[in-house]
Structure formats: structure tokens, C-alpha cells
């Protein structure tokens with residue numbers, strides 16, 4: 019197994035409280051780390067670093083854990099820039115445009131879906147993302163939902179069955195028949211390609227009984243629950259996530275006092291998606307209220323063609339800092355270790371010994387630059403499982 023020493027790291031964020039001053043970010047200055055195969059083999063002060071087969075000089079720049087984007091709709095057909103322009107001109111977002119993406123996705127070939135998703139994944143890697151969750155939900159028939167999950171599995175193990183995204187037009191007059199389809203033949207076809215089951219539990223989407231029925235069926239089929247909830251208005255999403263012991267409830271823009279208490283008590287991660295609020299010109303989630311009572315907060319892109327065609331986690335970090343009053347440190351933790359918690363992963367989102375060697379080298383002396391210099395391409399190199407997958411030439 020070959021080993022690589024990355025040394026002369028000006029600021030290394032490990033997200034391992036065993037390092038640094040014991041704070042969650044675990045920051046080490048004048049640091050080094052050793053990658054052995056796909057894993058982190060050693061982390062510490064540059065002066066104490068062991069020898070390795072190859073040596074990379076970070077030249078005083080910062081290294082952070084690769085971002086864990088725990089909420090994306092990565093595989094879809096078409097795009098909806100006209101809808102975005104209409105919304106910016108004053109039209110209101112109500113989720114209705116999903117039907118346009120469903121039509122484009124059903125009409126696309128496997129190869130078209132595969133190549134557009136791969137292009138988005140390349141953008142993600144170029145902005146430092148190393149773990150991506152990907153949902154179905156733009157097929158809404160058995161064959162297309164199965165296809166979306168099969169194609170997603172080619173790109174990531176974190177695949178989510180979201181047959182209950184919206185009720186497709188052909189079932190508009192018989193919602194219960196659609197829920198039965200989702201819980202029956204669609205789930206049977208999709209479960210072999212999925213790790214998670216998800217429901218869009220919100221105003222105009224699925225109600226509490228429909229949500230519970232889909233989650234119950236998904237869990238019985240061996241999938242782990244997560245939810246879209248409380249995006250468009252107050253509703254039962256957060257409470258149902260707590261009741262089912264879901265890993266995460268995502269959006270969380272409209273939470274009652276009881277919702278916040280339920281998330282904290284059940285240990286459900288609140289995944290905030292500020293790019294969706296940015297792109298729909300909606301009020302942002304109240305991150306401070308969640309953080310101040312000890313709810314675990316994750317940040318993700320929600321990458322999708324309707325409400326957030328965003329692949330960049332640094333952009334999400336900048337939004338979280340500027341618009342949701344998170345500190346740069348809280349936002350970086352939420353985009354790495356927080357995302358890992360939302361996916362119940364302990365091998366990613368931090369740079370502790372034996373973790374996956376998933377990391378980003380920044381063209382900056384410190385992680386604060388991610389929020390301080392929004393829209394600058396600060397990620398010089400990205401490694402996934404020890405493999406260099408993005409390099410701007412910074413190592414030359």
C-alpha cells in the first residue's frame with residue numbers, strides 16, 4: 019500500500035475534538051497528515067510526521083475534511099431556468115414545477131441521465147465534496163424510479179428512495195392509489211438499490227398519514243428513514259422524523275417549539291438547505307435557535323433543477339454564515355461532520371485516524387476564507403478515499 023505525506027499544512031481542520039483545543043473543529047496549525055491507501059493513517063504536528071512514500075508540500079495552505087452533501091436530487095433530466103426567471107420576476111414557488119422535471123426525466127435515456135449527473139458530480143468534487151447522497155423522486159413510476167436509483171448507485175452508496183416526492187399528474191384524482199403504488203411495487207423495485215426511504219412531508223405534498231405509511235413500508239423493506247419536512251409551512255414532518263428515529267429531517271424552515279424539542283430529544287439531525295431559500299427567495303431557517311439548544315445541524319445543497327440548482331458546498335457555507343448567522347466554524351462542521359451524522363456515517367466528515375482519506379486542500383491560509391471569499395474557487399485539490407479526483411495544478 020502506498021503512503022502519502024501532506025505536510026506544511028498551515029491550518030488543518032480535523033473535526034476530531036481529540037486534536038487542537040478540544041473544540042469540535044479540532045484545528046491543528048503547522049500540521050501534517052499521512053494517507054495510506056484509502057485511509058487516514060496519521061494526523062498531527064508537521065514536526066512529528068512520519069516518513070511516507072511520497073510527500074506533498076501544502077505550502078502553508080489549509081486542509082479541511084471533504085464536504086458531505088447529505089441531501090441532493092443528483093439524477094434528473096432537463097432544467098428549469100425559465101421557472102427560476104419567472105420566480106425572480108415575482109411568481110411564487112409552490113413545488114408545482116416538479117412535474118416538468120418528471121416529464122423530462124422519464125423522456126431521458128440512461129446515458130443522458132448518467133452523463134448529466136456525472137457532470138454535476140464533477141462540479142461537486144471541484145468544490146470539495148467527497149460524499150454525496152442522491153435521491154430518486156423525478157420518475158414517479160415504477161420503471162423510472164428504479165432506473166434513477168440504479169443510476170445513482172453507480173455514483174454513490176448513499177441512495178434514497180423518494181417515490182413520495184409529489185403525486186404525479188396521472189394519479190391526481192386518486193392519491194391513495196399512488197401511495198399504495200409507492201408502498202408496494204415501486205418500493206419492491208427500488209429497495210435493492212436504496213439505503214434510505216424519504217418522503218416530502220409538507221403543505222401540498224404528503225400529509226402525516228401518507229408519510230407514516232410510506233416510512234413504515236420502507237422500514238419494513240430494510241431502508242432507513244429520513245424526511246423532507248417543514249419547508250413550505252408548519253407541519254408534522256419534524257415530529258414524524260422523531261417518532262421514526264429518522265437520521266435527519268431536511269429543510270426545517272418552519273419549526274414549532276415542540277418540533278425543536280422533539281428533534282433534540284430523539285437525536286434527529288436538522289439538515290438546513292439555505293440554497294433552496296436563496297433560489298426561491300424565501301425566509302431562511304433559524305439555525306441559531308437549533309444550535310443554541312443542542313440540535314445537531316447539517317448543511318447540504320439540495321441540488322435539484324427547481325428550487326436549488328447548486329452544487330457548491332462552499333456557497334452553502336457562505337449562505338449559512340451570512341444569512342443564518344452561523345459562525346464559519348459551525349458552518350464548516352455542519353457541512354462535514356454534520357452531514358456525516360445526517361447519513362449515520364462515522365468514516366467520513368472528519369480527518370481522524372482510520373477515516374476515509376476524503377479531504378480538500380484550499381487555496382487559502384484558513385477555513386474562514388470559505389465564507390469570507392464566496393464564489394471564489396478556493397478548492398485546489400480534492401481526494402476521495404485517498405485518490406486525487408480534482409486538481410487545479412496546485413501540486414505542480
Ligand SMILES: [Zn+2]
Nearest residue numbers: 089091246320
Ligand atoms: Zn430536496
